[in-house]
Amino acid sequence: MNKKTYRIKNRRAVSALLCLVIISMFTFGGCDKNKPNPEFVQVVNPIVEVGSLNEMEEKLDFKVPALDKEAETYIVLVIDGYPAQARIKYADGSEFDMKYGSGDVSGIYGGELVKEENIEGTKVSFMKYEDISYAIWEKDGFSYSLCGNDDLADCVKALIK
DSSP, X not given: OOHHHHHHHHHHHHHHHHHHHXXXXXXXXXXXXXXXXXXXXXXXXXXXXXXXXXXXXXXXSXXXXXXXXXXXXXXXXXXXXXXXXXXXXXXXXXXXXXXXXXXXXXXXXXXXXEEEEEETTEEEEEEEETTEEEEEEEETTEXXXXXXXXXXXXXXXXXXX
């Protein structure tokens, strides 16, 4: 075989190999065609701010007790695509949460138990985490939490009634 024939066969082999590499990139993911396009990805906002207690109760399927003081924000938290938790933020900085089920709904983890009280037949745990005071309790299939600096026992009593 002469040099010219050798070069032609060598170029053909390199060209064929290059074609196989390019085809395999597109076929087997070198250029990942299954990668999600950020333009089409949509995440539902789990926080729905509403204008009033009545509007909150319309979104939820339960009544929400409220304190007799100025509310700053009414929020419905959507969990697994379902409106499941009520949150009222008051103008004085206190915050009330209510949700179906049992357990701590305060969102504050690592708090220490200060005392437990029986208020209106309901066991209420008064907790402290750093400079945050809060109370948690369960009643009639719901979990509650109240965070604030006021006398929490009086506020909890008003919410339990």
